[in-house]
Amino acid sequence: MSRFRIGFLPLVDAALPIIAHEYGLADKQGVSIELHRDTSWATVRDRLIYGQTDAAHLPAPLAIATSLGLDRPAVPLAAPFMLGLNGNAIAVSTRIAAMMHLDSIGDVAATGRVLAGVAQAEAEKGRKLRLAVVHRYSSHNYMLRYWLAASGCAPDRDVEIVVVPPPFIADALAMGEIDGSCVGEPWNSLAVMRGDAVIAAATSQIWNRGVEKLLAFRAPAIDERRSAIEALLRALHEAGKIASDPACAAEVAAMLGRPEYIGQPAELIARALGNLLILRGAEAPTPIEDFLMLHREAANFPWKSQAMWLYSQMIRWNHAPAGQRGFDEAAAVFRPDIYRSALAGIGAILPGASAKVEGAISSPLGAGSHSGRLIMGPDRFFDGQLFDPDRAQDYVASQAE
Amino acid sequence: MIEEGLREAGFSDIHVLLERRGLVAKLHSLSPDVVLINLENPGRDVLEESFALSRALARPIAMFVDQSDERSIAEAVDAGISAYVVDGLKKERIKPILELAVRRFSAFSRLRTELDEAKSELADRKLIDRAKMLLMRRRKLDEPAAYALLRKQAMDSGRRIADIAEALITADTLLGGQE
Numbered sequence: 001m002s003r004f005r006i007g008f009l010p011l012v013d014a015a016l017p018i019i020a021h022e023y024g025l026a027d028k029q030g031v032s033i034e035l036h037r038d039t040s041w042a043t044v045r046d047r048l049i050y051g052q053t054d055a056a057h058l059p060a061p062l063a064i065a066t067s068l069g070l071d072r073p074a075v076p077l078a079a080p081f082m083l084g085l086n087g088n089a090i091a092v093s094t095r096i097a098a099m100m101h102l103d104s105i106g107d108v109a110a111t112g113r114v115l116a117g118v119a120q121a122e123a124e125k126g127r128k129l130r131l132a133v134v135h136r137y138s139s140h141n142y143m144l145r146y147w148l149a150a151s152g153c154a155p156d157r158d159v160e161i162v163v164v165p166p167p168f169i170a171d172a173l174a175m176g177e178i179d180g181s182c183v184g185e186p187w188n189s190l191a192v193m194r195g196d197a198v199i200a201a202a203t204s205q206i207w208n209r210g211v212e213k214l215l216a217f218r219a220p221a222i223d224e225r226r227s228a229i230e231a232l233l234r235a236l237h238e239a240g241k242i243a244s245d246p247a248c249a250a251e252v253a254a255m256l257g258r259p260e261y262i263g264q265p266a267e268l269i270a271r272a273l274g275n276l277l278i279l280r281g282a283e284a285p286t287p288i289e290d291f292l293m294l295h296r297e298a299a300n301f302p303w304k305s306q307a308m309w310l311y312s313q314m315i316r317w318n319h320a321p322a323g324q325r326g327f328d329e330a331a332a333v334f335r336p337d338i339y340r341s342a343l344a345g346i347g348a349i350l351p352g353a354s355a356k357v358e359g360a361i362s363s364p365l366g367a368g369s370h371s372g373r374l375i376m377g378p379d380r381f382f383d384g385q386l387f388d389p390d391r392a393q394d395y396v397a398s399q400a401e
Numbered sequence: 402m403i404e405e406g407l408r409e410a411g412f413s414d415i416h417v418l419l420e421r422r423g424l425v426a427k428l429h430s431l432s433p434d435v436v437l438i439n440l441e442n443p444g445r446d447v448l449e450e451s452f453a454l455s456r457a458l459a460r461p462i463a464m465f466v467d468q469s470d471e472r473s474i475a476e477a478v479d480a481g482i483s484a485y486v487v488d489g490l491k492k493e494r495i496k497p498i499l500e501l502a503v504r505r506f507s508a509f510s511r512l513r514t515e516l517d518e519a520k521s522e523l524a525d526r527k528l529i530d531r532a533k534m535l536l537m538r539r540r541k542l543d544e545p546a547a548y549a550l551l552r553k554q555a556m557d558s559g560r561r562i563a564d565i566a567e568a569l570i571t572a573d574t575l576l577g578g579q580e
Contacts (some may be wrong), residue, residue, distance in 0.1 A: 038441065039441070039443045040442075040443045040444075040445050040446045041446055042445035042446045042448075042449055043440055043441050043442075043443075043445060046440055046464075047440070070453075071449065071452070071453050072509075073509070134446070135446050135449075135450070136446075136449060136450045136453055162447075162450070163446050163447045163449075163450040164446075164447070165443050165446050165447075167443075168421065168443065175422075177422060319453075321520075
């Protein structure tokens, strides 16, 4: 049996490989999974590129940065399968929440403006807000920066953005090391449960269909182990059905909560799977539309336009050089061709296109697919901007200060 | 164990940092010649961010990994900037590894500096081209004359031609030119 050692961080969006292993779905496809948990993204990435693992749960921008060789020699990675869309939240310390008079999470644009005001006031007093993201090259970083910038707060000037690995975020909020954070679950809810933070926004409000984690392989493995990788992707696709089935939620949450996986209370994980968040203290859970999408709407399909949007933000924040070549290289990391080939003939939705205009859908819309019926839900950015991958350079120019 | 190995290898100025908090600040104040870190250390993301933000503060890193085979060591050497992977904690191997880490770091830094210089040269040339166009249009000069004017101004004021070009473009924009 072909074995895949898969690296992951303890997060709810590591669910699919864990479910594929625990529910015997990998076995059914003739592959086996061995999971390897770490505490920081640099470690997960390095185990993959040094050959200690065969695949890794990674933030999409980190896979792109690794392939393009930003800050280090390039190691080409390939991403034929996304592990979900959305799933992160922005929490602030109770002190900042009080200054923001946060009472609801409904209007993310209004919340952004209030946060920008507080950040400004604190910066003038010489106490710039310290906001944590989980890695320099993370969707968390780009989504937070996008929201701040569109709310009138310059991320590199008005606040300080620092890096804290997900398992340390709740402690960092508790100790006053940071004033806020953007991280996946259950780490926001843990800080809320302990009374150290209030959830101010979910990233699904900033971008309704935000690109998030992917399953990365070393690029040569795609050819060397093609049929085994395709079998693994089929197992992950089946795992998605279980992850998004409300009837399985309690059982899945209990399993993910075990010490060898996330190691946190199952109730926190169950809420994330059910698109619910407790925003503060002992409040009742608030439904958050599309908070975490692990399966439906072909959420696992690697759209090249998602990679290109991320690259546009890397240029925007001086993380990567401008120019079409970088866009092309970023898009090449995403492998929709492998996704289609792996999931053909098993009733999965196979989108016909490999790229789309991001942010263009405001109400559910049928989209072209080779098989299956694909209804795309709203994918808007909160400020109404569109990202057209054919005009990526114009988008970058429009965002330049 | 590592510390002992380092002392035996003749290194004396060794600082062991155990706290995740304040790691970057401590590193900045110590300004070490080389950082040794375990692959699994949770501070690594923070270090990467810090070194990416300020190349002046970046330091060579040697990385320790347990239970690695020869193949993954070879891959790590190919993949790393300055990272090197050690199988276990063999004391006699520490010194050559640290030296290699420093050499690889210097090589990568040099490569990047050259790349940056090439990029800024390109940016300079673009500025000079725009300033020339401006002079050609506003002063009805031909290209050699426009360039000569920029060069003369630069020589007279002891500044770079690209700086003069930039100042000219800025001034024209402020004065409402159709640049």
